[in-house]
Amino acid sequence: MQAFLKGAGAIGTKATREKTAPGTSGENKKQKPIPWVEKYRPKCVAEIAFQEEVVAVLKKTIEGADLPNLLFYGPPGTGKTSTILAAARELFGPELYRKRVLELNASDERGIQVVREKVKTFAKLAVAGSRLDGKPAPPFKIIILDEADSMTNAAQAALRRTMERESKTTRFCLICNYISRIIEPLTSRCSKFRFKPLTDRIQEERLRDICAKENVQCNNETINMLIDVSEGDLRKAITYLQCAARLTGGKDITEQVIVEISGAVPSDLIDGLLAACHSSSFEKLEIVVKEVDKCLVDGADEYLQMIALSAVMMQQFTQSS
Template sequence: MPENNSSSSDAKMWIEKYRPHELTDLLSHTEIISTIQRLIDGGKLPHLLLYGPPGTGKTSTVLAIAKKLFGNRLTQNVLELNASDDRGIDVIRNEIKDFASTKGLKFFTAQKDTTPDIKLIILDEADQMTKDAQAALRRTIEKYSKNVRFCLICNYVNKIIPALQSRCTRFRFSPLKKHEVVSRLEEICKEENVIYNQVGLDAIYRLSNGDMRKCVNILQSTFMSFGQITEDNVHMCTGNPLKEDIRLIINSLFNDSLADAYKKVMNIKTERGLALQDILRDIHPYVMKLNIPIAVRIYLLEKMSDIEYRLSLGTSESLQTMALISAFQIAKEPVSSKNEEAALKLLTSEA
């Protein structure tokens, strides 16, 4: 039996295996956590609205709150719905109202004599609820406030109607900071006996944009694919360009002719399986650092933003690749000029 438990633990996804279960285990957002902790201890927990980018700890925070309130009695006192699935007005009228109309089992805090008997309704992805469902929820929140506390979780708070926002205490979960994420990744690596280097963990954070869930997924995927965490392994596992590839592309864009640059960039894209959008993202820092006239830099950034916008609309990658190369071909002419005003005039006429 112990062997089966061990194998089950090994097969578990790391994002679930290392998900925080207590408020004290949560990463970052110390002010929010301490505020919620005081509200729970004082028996004054309000309706909550947690919003922010994915992977910043919103759902883990609510589940930790539920565990602190109810312990092992979660099934009797907690209703968890994903509003991206259960998002219609019928869910509000039937399932939520049926659950909210009855009192929960008694739970105990530091001030147990004044603590009400309440339940907890968790609505994840609440920004996916229809406007009619959100409107119906307004009255439900007010009518059953003695029995129930609502916890709404969303990515985009502007998609929640103002009437719901005003009924909840709002907390914004910002992207996690680098030192906090890297520290947690190091803990996971030591626990799982993963060979890693600091540059590899930095690459994971850079690709995740502060999303802890994405960080752990990249970490596990890279480890299972290559056995160790290095910058190149992380980039290859996620399909992102290597630094050497970006250097070759930049060098070709500035130094080769239109035909040669197109051939070389397309060969790199094909061999590495790269997306033009990822190439644009990695070229951007180089353009910002290059010692070129400010007018040329502005021109290139404007053209790159136009190409990225057109890619988001589903245009042809090969055509947009040629557009990128053409922008650098036009920009090459005034690079050697010392007169930035003349460069700007030339670029404006070419555009």
Template structure:
């Protein structure tokens, strides 16, 4: 069992690469961008690919390597999925930031080129009208502002924007790459993760390193694996797998259930009918938790239903709300 350690900083941020060369498994992207940073003459860029593969990390690293900590705030505008990025924002906030010219200001050994950067994370969620308005802003202020678009689906970006950008595709991370990064974080945080737990974590993360690191910090993967194994064996005892301790430390049951759901779906030794019965219970538990039900009872309810579904035991009772 790994020690349950709370951290004041999310590990996703704590262990985020600070330089482009440290981004994992994107060799071609890193090679091209490293050369671009040497000249400090960046074009508009479009980063696309599956989540958790380093797109946002790369964009932020480029901006930090160009401007350094002192000029970063004045030269870089970040807009993510939580911001309103409709046509009005494009016409006001983005346009006003893009219109202001800047000059060379070499500080602390950073290149500090005479342009600013606007980073638009999850750009594929922008409306078509907003993207069209953004195209005109790019045309007008391209000499003083560079745009970095980040998205999962390039097909949702209008062609006029795509054609104006250098495109970089980010590949899903291999299990080997993810495992090596997780092992490094475990060593830094003093966690003891066995090989089976590591394999489970890599499997349910499906190439998303951000997801794997989040799972690692929120719920030790071996807890989820042990819970599933206990249900399969029919020898279900929460005390033996220390789930009570996990809850006592403040880890959300909803996150544990989310990870357990992934394990169930990926399991090869459970029939589709059994998975359907179990997933129905997950839906009920999720609704109960949203309505304020007691977390520990919902976890008991889900686990007992998993055990009954796997061993074809009759339904006896449910904790419900």
């Protein structure tokens, strides 16, 4: 009987070894495909590009200084969410990250009930645990509210009081595109950082790096077209690049492919519309375009600004005809 059990044990051990042996089918399984936007998201603060002010503040925080409540605002795709996520990973490490960080994004409700339940409950939790690597863990938690400008005024007002009560153990990071939609009591309690649209050079470096790692063939004209249609939004540029790579198999991605994927209006068409006005009206229209661009940067509604610009263009065409 003992010999039988030993034999069975040996067989079981052998089967286990065969299952766990390196080079078996379990390890050879292909990894699940990850969107390139997530795959190449910055993993640490040092990898954040073109946002020197906020990077300097976060580096000081990681070195041991306290972290204030933060308000990140600016155009989409400039690294707002990536920056605070990278900083949180460096502050807490992988073992404490899930316990110390609460992220609420666009898929969550933004009413006052969310502030009363999810935010308040998480903010009241005690700060416990330590990092396994021996580094000191900050004595606070981080609540990230992405697209905070979509929150109702009542929810923002309730959040203001929560920020005051839980200031000893919780830090808030509000992320939005338009700071004008955040109530003044919240903005006054946060350190504000404006994220600038990425320069063409920064976007070109990132896109070429991704092309090299993914074995994608893009010429200079295609890269320039990606930069042009993305308008400073690196996330949009990377998404278009991945779609084009899937469509063409990663070979010979042309400008026409990018235009078809993005649905962008060619710049020469816009130039033609502007040139259709006579010289005096053209100068006036150019001024209006600059004013509209400034309003958008300051946080105005895109739809209303587009209507205003279209109305001016219609007026100019009527006068010139």
